[in-house]
Amino acid sequence: MSHQLPDVQASRPDVTVGLSQVGVTGVDKLVKLDRGEKRPLVLMAEFEVFVDLPSGRKGIDMSRNMQVIDETLEAAVSEPAYRVEDMCGDAAERLLEKHEYTSTAEVRMTADFVVREDTPASELPTQSTITIVASATATGEGTREEIGAEVVGMTVCPCSQGMSASRAREVMSDLDVDDDTIEAFLEAVPQPGHSQRGHATLTVTTDGSPDVDLMDLAEIARDSMSARIYNLAKRPDEDHMTYHAHANAKFVEDCVRSMAEQVVDDLDHLGDDAVVRMKQSNDESIHQHNAHAEREVTLEQLRAELNGDEL
Known part of the structure; x- marks a missing residue:
């Protein structure tokens, strides 16, 4: 004899308080990005998926969230997908459609991406890793998407x-x-000055898909610190990195401001309503604590500040 399972999630909670983000984290998926005639890129990505929850509902449909993510990512693998932020936007919009009680759906993604390059002095081939950061938030008014990167570099303390x-x-x-x-x-x-390994994060968020190239953002972030670093380093490369880092000493605040200046110069095609997130965290070498600075701002505000204007 069959019986219908109770929908506990739809019942009324004992404490009627709404929640802004409920969902799942740590979801690992393979993502394939189409590059036309080139071989596709395959990424091992980690996802976080959230919806908002009204005060009168006890829980979300967790299995439904996982089903939507699986469906979306499988579609991204089997059909041409060019931008990870668009894939996040697609998933967020599907979540919004499938959850009649939600007003906001959010999908976040991170994935390591290997960049091939040459060392700065000996010009030997090597690889560096950047972390792709992408997200999307879907509401009844539309979808905003974010794309950017977290990179590692070196800083030297001017003090x-x-x-x-x-x-x-x-x-x-x-x-x-x-x-x-x-x-x-x-x-x-x-x-000499004490040096740190720096972690720079730069992302851009716009309505729809940001009109920016991921690698352009990664380049800006890498150039915002005292010097780039490389996994392979012969002695001439070590000398190059050490010299250039000490010739370009920067506080953690300087790194964020350098990102801001480069963003305004290099991304002048973006509209004023684009939101830029800039973050710098330095692993201190002579302290047990770390240094941190960040800014999230519209391009309109950032342009005004760099021009010396007041909005």
Whole structure:
């Protein structure tokens, strides 16, 4: 004898409080991106999927969320898909359609992507890894999509470098080196400062699909720090990275501001309503804590600030 299983999720909760995000995290899927005549890119991606929950409903349909994600990602594998942010948008819109009680659906994705490049001095082939960051939020008013990257680089602290330069100046002065020679030497040979491994994140969010190239955002983020780093490094490459990092010492705040300046210069085709998220976190080498700075801002506001205008 068959019986109908109770729909516990649809029952009224004991505490009638709505929730802004309910869903699943840590969903691993293979994603294939079509590149025309080139071989497709296959990514191992991790997804987070959320919908909002009204106060009168006890829970979401968890199995339905998983079914929608599976359906969408399987479609992305079997049909041409060119942008991961569009795939997230498709999934978010499907979620919204299949959950009659929700007003917002959100899909987030991260995936490691390998970039082939040459080392800066010895010009040997090597690989670097960036993390693709994509998301989409679907509502009754439309879908906003986000695309960007998290990259790793190197920074050098200007404060500790300044102290080292001051000490070098005093030592050379005691050795009767003239002031002009001291300054010329310090200009040519950057002094030591404590270094950090930096993690830069840059994303752009717009209505629909952002008109930006993922690798352009990754390049901006990598160039915002004191120097790029490489997995393979012969001694000339190590010297190159160390010298350039110390010749371009930056606080964590400087890295975010460098991203902001490059975004305004390089992404001038984007509309004022595009939202830019810029984040820098540095793993300190002489402290147990880390340094962090970030900004989320519309391009309209960012352009105004860099132009010295007030909105």
